[in-house]
Amino acid sequence: MAVNRQWILKKRPVGDVAPGDLELVETPVPVPGDGEMLVRNIYLSLDPTNRIWMSDMDQYMPPVEIGDVMRGGTIGVVEASNNPAFKPGDIVQPAMAGWQEYVVTSAAGKVAASKDTPMLAYMSGLGGTGATAYFGLLDIGKPKPGETVVVSAAAGAVGSIVGQIAKLKGCRVVGLAGSDDKCKWVVNDLGFDACINYKKENVLEALRRECPKGIDVYFENVGGEILDAVLTLVNLEARIPLCGLISMYNADGPVPGPYMFRNILMKRVLVKGFIVIDYLPRWGEFMRDMSEWIAAGKVKWRVDVAQGLENAPEVMQKLFTGGNTGKLVVQIGPEP
Ligand SMILES: NC(=O)c1ccc[n+]([C@@H]2O[C@H](COP(=O)([O-])OP(=O)(O)OC[C@H]3O[C@@H](n4cnc5c(N)ncnc54)[C@H](OP(=O)(O)O)[C@@H]3O)[C@@H](O)[C@H]2O)c1
Structure with a gap:
């Protein structure tokens, strides 16, 4: 059985995130239904707001429920698709795919990754x-x-x-x-x-x-x-x-x-x-200006890439200790 490793929120942290607040579990890789695709997550964005989502304070999105996969943004590759708009090999950003290796989704943003604009650019300067x-x-x-x-x-x-x-x-x-x-x-x-x-x-x-x-x-x-x-x-x-x-x-x-x-x-x-x-309705303005600035070398982006989904909770702490420089990301699997 192909396995999907997932981080589940077990309890709401008190103070710093501690061992036992999240649990790494293995479930079968999900199968896409009609109009859906299977995405293998490659990079996971770690953000200070992850800590907010783990709490049940009044916030701008519903908190992650106890027992749910931890919410998080990713970039990944389509492995199988029943959606005519996507084909295997497409690089995509599903909406909040979560702290897991695989996700099934019917919608995602397509990303035109290239040598000049690698996937990691879309996790930082262009994301x-x-x-x-x-x-x-x-x-x-x-x-x-x-x-x-x-x-x-x-x-x-x-x-x-x-x-x-x-x-x-x-x-x-x-x-x-x-x-x-x-x-x-x-x-x-x-x-x-x-x-x-x-x-x-x-x-x-x-x-x-x-x-x-x-x-x-x-x-x-x-x-x-x-x-x-x-x-x-x-x-x-x-x-x-x-x-x-x-x-x-x-x-x-x-x-x-x-x-x-x-x-x-x-x-x-x-x-x-x-x-x-x-600002989602105005994303085009940002992409137009930022792509130009990055291409011209006027804006530089930097990523701080840690390895392994299993290390995500520990790596996330860097945001609070100052251990990261630039955008903190976990690499879950190899780029295609
Ligand atoms: N409103 C939004 O839509 C939105 C979107 C993204 C991010 N944010 C917010 O933007 C801020 C930065 O997020 P980011 O993703 O770019 O993270 P980041 O700046 O890459 O990482 C967080 C940094 O904050 C500093 N820090 C941590 N605790 C601190 C403290 N007590 N006092 C002073 N500095 C502290 C650390 O750097 P030092 O070594 O310098 O301490 C750490 O590296 C966060 O508050 C985040 O919630 C908001």
Whole structure:
């Protein structure tokens, strides 16, 4: 019997994801029915939001139910098809195929992978990561030439792309990241103007030094103390695309609100949360611009690829310890 390995959510984590919260099980490889296809997953996207989906807090999608396959985005290859729109060998992105080796689905996005645009590009710069950076920064942040843009988790999947787009728009770009190596990468390779290692420096003092004209746009990925430091230095009519709050995802109970909340009033700051799927109707705009920027070498994407579906829960922890640089992905099986 051909086997499908799957990660099942066994119980809701308390704090960090712990052994026993998920269980690796083996089931028969599913058989596609009429209009369906069998997809072998090759790469699995690991995202901070996986931790949110494991919880039963009020969120933007239903939580993963106990006993269900863990939700996750993948890219894979069609192995068998009863759907005339797809044939074996097609590279596809099924909607949330999950943490498993095989999935049966009737719909998926086809991907034109090539030597210049490999499958992994669609998991990073040309995927949800790139779109999150693009729409959050441009649609909400609306950066203007000469403005100062600050981005947290700057060496991560989304943050590294945000900073590069802001540079293209003529801004001064200051990142925050958790190691000197990460800071060197975003400044030397990606063209950020400065990067603050928030684990080593006093963030408020460092932001004052690196943002002498104040902060016009803050692309928020983390929350907590960094948000307070930024709020202290925002300019009149600053914009804060609220993309994520990773410092709070493992919190077991209420977390303190920002102490500098009052500056949102004093400085007439726009703070707007967004979820990238809100922008699905506008995906074409993103693909048009980002494909061009990547092809021209103006935006670089980087992936951090770990091996083996069996390691997914442990690898996911890197998002919370800062162990990843660029987009974190698990390779489940070989590329065709
Ligand atoms: N709204 C949306 O549609 C959407 C879509 C995708 C992602 N997001 C959000 O965007 C953020 C980044 O996601 P990503 O996929 O690009 O992940 P990522 O940045 O590649 O990885 C997460 C990074 O966050 C940093 N981090 C972790 N805990 C932190 C803390 N307590 N304080 C400061 N930094 C911390 C770590 O880097 P350091 O070494 O620098 O600490 C880690 O590498 C997350 O908040 C995520 O939920 C939102």
